[in-house]
Amino acid sequence: EVQLQESGPGLVKPSQSLSLTCSVTGYSITSNYWGWIRKFPGNKMEWMGYISYSGSTSYNPSLKSRISITRDTSKNQFFLQLNSVTTEDTATYYCAREGYFDYWGQGVMVTVSS
């Protein structure tokens, strides 16, 4: 069974970097694409970006200067880094299998506040 689990700090200060990990079990991240999606307070959802089986990446242009998605294939994990966060980045962050969107993590709520 494919499972994804996000982890990382729930509170980040403004102007700092947000760093999250997605640990994948039951499927190798060297296959398919793996991405990050966030849901803001209220209902708005935003696709952030993905990393491919080969390590190439694609990002939402709205985030392009601040976002980085990387991976550690030896641990079957991929990572999100979002720099220079503001209160507008307060959201629940999900990792998911890109393309199919059939497997999602349970989500991690991140609050940006001083």
Add this chain to the structure above:
Amino acid sequence: DVVLTQTPSILSATIGQSVSISCRSSQSLLDSDGNTYLYWFLQRPGQSPQRLIYLVSNLGSGVPNRFSGSGSGTDFTLKISGVEAEDLGVYYCMQATHAPRTFGGGTKLELK
């Protein structure tokens, strides 16, 4: 970016009632490869999104067949034939034809 407009934003239904949600796109979602990358998700309270429908009308694994998707081009519909209590939550459409992927604003299905 492609804008997906979902209507209604709130949908009140009784158990057993059939309901539909509309998702209209600002651009055609027909890809040059012949596929239309339009998905439907349900997010129940406290849970992560669950994929219901992919490629407009294909039922996701384990999804009850009371859910169905239809449409083409810029106009898409999710239908629930006989709402059950477990169907309550927020429904989203999402397109992956054009970069960046974008979501509709969500439709909250609640009990009348």
